[in-house]
Amino acid sequence: MFFRNFVIFSALTLTLLGSNSLSKEIAIESLLPKDFPEGWTRISGPQVYTQKTLFEHIDGQAEIFFKYGFQKSVFAIYQNGNNSKDQIELDLYDMGNVLQAFGIFSRFRGEDRTAGVGLESNLGDSSLLFYKGRYFVMLYATEADAVILKKMAMTISSSIPDSSPAPKEIESFPKEGLKPGSIQYYPEGLLGYQFLKRGFQGIYVPKDQDKGKRDDKSETKVEVKGEDIEYYLFLVILKDSKELEDILNTFRDTLSKRGKVDSEASTPLGSKVLKGEDPYRGRILIVPKGNYLVGAAGFKNDKEAEDRLAELIKNMK
Numbered sequence: 001m002f003f004r005n006f007v008i009f010s011a012l013t014l015t016l017l018g019s020n021s022l023s024k025e026i027a028i029e030s031l032l033p034k035d036f037p038e039g040w041t042r043i044s045g046p047q048v049y050t051q052k053t054l055f056e057h058i059d060g061q062a063e064i065f066f067k068y069g070f071q072k073s074v075f076a077i078y079q080n081g082n083n084s085k086d087q088i089e090l091d092l093y094d095m096g097n098v099l100q101a102f103g104i105f106s107r108f109r110g111e112d113r114t115a116g117v118g119l120e121s122n123l124g125d126s127s128l129l130f131y132k133g134r135y136f137v138m139l140y141a142t143e144a145d146a147v148i149l150k151k152m153a154m155t156i157s158s159s160i161p162d163s164s165p166a167p168k169e170i171e172s173f174p175k176e177g178l179k180p181g182s183i184q185y186y187p188e189g190l191l192g193y194q195f196l197k198r199g200f201q202g203i204y205v206p207k208d209q210d211k212g213k214r215d216d217k218s219e220t221k222v223e224v225k226g227e228d229i230e231y232y233l234f235l236v237i238l239k240d241s242k243e244l245e246d247i248l249n250t251f252r253d254t255l256s257k258r259g260k261v262d263s264e265a266s267t268p269l270g271s272k273v274l275k276g277e278d279p280y281r282g283r284i285l286i287v288p289k290g291n292y293l294v295g296a297a298g299f300k301n302d303k304e305a306e307d308r309l310a311e312l313i314k315n316m317k
Contacts, residue, residue: 028074028094033155037148045076067187069100091138098133098164103185105131111181117153119166128153133162169200169235172315174308179203195250199236231298238291289313
């Protein structure tokens with residue numbers, strides 16, 4: 001009986017190991033669409049790029065891909081047989097994991113409409129970006145045609161075997177007031193603070209903005225495109241409690257040196273709250289939560305920032 005169970009266990013182990021090995025060895029060019037929209041053909045590629053050769057393809061942007069864990073990519077060009085000027089350029093990037101794929105996607109997407117492809121997508125006038133699992137895909141057309149872009153994107157998405165869910169932290173951000181397409185993941189230097197390292201940030205619109213209420217005495221300007229009364233909610237990912245204490249102390253020292261720390265920082269959010277003001281980021285509110293630091297920056301209404309942070313913390317799992 002023992003020998004039989006051992007054989008079964010060994011067979012299962014080898015099967016699982018073989019499956020994992022196979023998934024890691026998928027040729028990235030095999031993810032390119034095999035069924036093209038009617039009348040379309042591939043006229044260039046596939047060209048595979050690695051960490052050593054990516055500069056040859058996107059010299060000016062390669063560095064940001066490296067920061068997000070770039071592994072390799074494949075490039076191809078497709079053409080409409082009825083119009084040689086009607087072409088679509090396709091870049092498919094293996095970013096190593098779903099967090100890094102979302103991160104690079106979040107840095108390139110705009111505020112345009114979603115395309116309903118992959119875990120999240122962004123449809124522009126002549127472009128479609130999406131990510132699914134560890135892969136980030138960019139489609140650029142010489143002539144605007146959302147229908148063709150969606151068809152090609154759906155074909156690519158269906159060929160990607162990685163079913164990893166989106167980073168859980170994204171769902172923690174409150175929906176009310178969140179600026180569409182504003183949640184971003186940074187592998188380092190969150191909010192411009194190098195000591196914060198990696199984490200998420202989202203841009204929020206104050207509740208009274210639509211009513212045109214502005215208090216010139218209390219309004220704090222933040223370096224954000226668009227309305228200068230927008231502010232951030234952010235979530236910093238930390239390794240352990242020691243790193244949390246170190247970062248919290250560094251933040252306190254930074255505010256003390258170049259801004260101010262509120263002497264009375266009691267809030268409903270807890271006893272270890274850090275509240276103050278930064279000359280560049282405006283009002284700051286930071287709360288420890290497990291191995292995370294959550295916070296708000298650039299707000300003009302303390303109560304609103306506290307309420308939205310409380311909701312963010314409640315949503316965290």
